[in-house]
Amino acid sequence: MKNYFLLIAFIANISVFAQNKSNIINVAEVERIITTLASDDMQGRRAGTPSIDKAAGFIEQEFKKAGLQPLNGTSYLQPFTMLRPKQKEVKAELDDxxxxxxxxxxxxxxxxxxxxxxxxxxxxxxxxxxxxxxxxxxxxxxxxxxxxxxxxxxxxxxxxxxxxxxxxxxxxxxxxxxxxxxxxxxxxEFTIKAEHDFDEIKYANVIGVLPGKSNSKEQVIFSAHYDHMGIGKAVNGDSIYNGANDNASGTTAVILLANHFKALNNNERTLVFVAFTAEEMGMFGSQFFSKQINPQDVVAMVNIEMIGTDSKFGKNSAFITGYERSDLGKILQKNLEGSAFSIHPDPYPDLQLFYRSDNATLARLGVPAHTVSTSKMDVEPHYHKVSDEVSTLDLQNMTEIIKAIAESTKSLINKKDAPSRVSGEM
Ligand SMILES: [Zn+2]
Known part of the structure; x- marks a missing residue:
């Protein structure tokens, strides 16, 4: 009996999704991609520095290999510039x-x-x-x-x-x-005079597209920020913030979902895969991106952040931020019914996670845009530390989470469901 149960547990551990048709989402691929993104060679992927260009180049290559189309022309990069102001002088008078x-x-x-x-x-x-x-x-x-x-x-x-x-x-x-x-x-009367100098800083999102078979106007976005914190003060001789969980894990998911849906080749809606830059600096990448699209065309956005560890609810589970702000969470749950995987409302409402990642930028425009995560944000020992390395992650569990995201979004991709819009002040 004992062995029998062990065997069941073992099979269950291999995959809770026997129906994962493409078999493209597998541990070896997860390991290859996340290890590359979180390697010391990438120098912590700090946005606005040359070291992040290497990561952008890698993601671009993966999108190309997956057979995605560039958003415009031939490049998967969506470059933009920001100004860093240096205030030199300000003079202001109110009624003299x-x-x-x-x-x-x-x-x-x-x-x-x-x-x-x-x-x-x-x-x-x-x-x-x-x-x-x-x-x-x-x-x-x-x-x-x-x-x-x-x-x-x-x-x-x-x-x-x-x-x-x-x-x-x-x-x-x-x-x-x-x-x-x-x-x-x-x-x-009033008078305000000011002098400023500016530094120009260059950034780039990486974007690939799978056009919809029957409705190319309506889009489903899968996104993750690929930037992290770069190089900081050395702790035990290590100064590189590898950001394996935050957010090489989410970026790995976006790359594998792109490959998976390309192989299935049955998406009725257009799928847009986005690796955002400069999230850690203030979500600049998603802000620029949101100005280049019509938010009305975006049926849903599934943003992925920190999925490398078991969630508070154990293995084969994840949570979604802002669960009550649209019914996207309910749709994902419905699509997982009968599987061993579960998606829960965000267990840390006080931490305001709904507002703390790139989904918030699109949610402010009404898009049902939420973040899927497994991070134990109240106790995560490696969050924003040099110790956020691949060796601390559970890649087997992470593989199941990526498969679950693929499975849970199937009714969005085949045009059967459209979640309610986000409304109200935020
Ligand atoms: Zn993050």
Missing amino acids: VQIDANRVVIITSKNDLKVNEKSGYKQHTINGADGADIQSFFTKARNIVAANENTVVFVDQSLSAHFSRLPNLKRQIFSSSDIIFVLGSFTK
């Missing part, structure tokens, strides 16, 4: 009274900026009640920035503590409109 420079936060791509009440800039106020809690304050501020119109925002003095955190919004910017936040108000 000069105010302290730290009461002004300016987002601009102009070297010389001069704005007053006659400049035709939109004016906006955030009053004490509106912005009382920091979450709603930043939601308002972010929405104003995202609207991308020349705007001056007057923030109530009572919100000075929140205001002091606004410079986080301007660490790096896309060349865009001028958005000026001022702590204070005016009755008749």
